[in-house]
Amino acid sequence: MKQHQYRLNIPATGRGFYNITREVQAWVTETGIQTGMLNLFVQHTSCSLMVQENADPDVLRDMEMFMSRLVVDGDAEFLHRDEGDDDMSAHIRMALTQISLNVPVMGGQLGLGVWQAIYLYEHRTCALSRHVYLHVLGE
Amino acid sequence: MKQHQYRLNIPATGRGFYNITREVQAWVTETGIQTGMLNLFVQHTSCSLMVQENADPDVLRDMEMFMSRLVVDGDAEFLHRDEGDDDMSAHIRMALTQISLNVPVMGGQLGLGVWQAIYLYEHRTCALSRHVYLHVLGE
């Protein structure tokens, strides 16, 4: 049984979804692990991870519409506003989604369904360099 | 250290909760793993996993009532409507709950609390055959 760790850098350019499936699969392939467990971990508190449909871009658009309606930027009751109207809403969006995600590895491939992709979901409106830690354990 | 993988099939008959605790425990018992980590992974984008109370069925009924009020089927602002009014709402319900769940294994048993059960939470209203991948690593 072996394990490998890697820091994936994602240059996010503002709120929205960044498909990282290909980069993650490429790294798993490099490690040579055939059967195992992959973990993705976000080291931030204002972006998150989401497995979501990879086909119709309207799904991502509707997802963002729903989130922006549920968690209103600049909500009048927020006390924490240090970095602007998208600051506290980003913390809440992160809390309602995932910062840690486990995906099984089978035959050297991520065990994703046909319609699944892994996205970094950026909640801040500004451009930020984001890090996702990858850890795989298997053989 | 050993690992095992298995595809659990769940014939869902429409929106609601399907208790899969017994099937999952039965498979873990078969593997012979005494101490380890179990992962459940859903290969779909319109159903999810939820650990919830196993005693009063009103808890599941109230949970579903809350979700259907929070994420309205056929919301007028949804663009993605390919498969009907429950299509986009299912993607959002999935995103607000879990598609990947880790549970420790202790003495050959799932380390669940007395009141916990693991449910597949189906969000589509039609009948669908669902798959949950199980992966256990331990000894």
Added chain:
Amino acid sequence: MKQHQYRLNIPATGRGFYNITREVQAWVTETGIQTGMLNLFVQHTSCSLMVQENADPDVLRDMEMFMSRLVVDGDAEFLHRDEGDDDMSAHIRMALTQISLNVPVMGGQLGLGVWQAIYLYEHRTCALSRHVYLHVLGE
């Protein structure tokens, strides 16, 4: 490859956030694991785990404000009310956050970002003794 398990006890004194980062790190240090994967698992259905900002306490205050507005205690449509107005709302708050969390271990340290802390998020208003199972696998 080795694994260790431990039950962390948290004497919660009512609804709110309990920072458990230090206790979790102390236990990981004790195990001697340098590189590996840590899992935290809550054996309850009315409290949960949250990674959130560790700096400005207003973030936690705003998070709780948002949750209490989203999931209203004593909602008139709840059927499950056995233990009071915060009973069913606690089950829903749990379902929208995490009961199982994976964090990579690097150089003997939790791989948390600079601004991240791990909190037990208690959703019941009464005092309760809570258990979080820790499992680490690595070397």
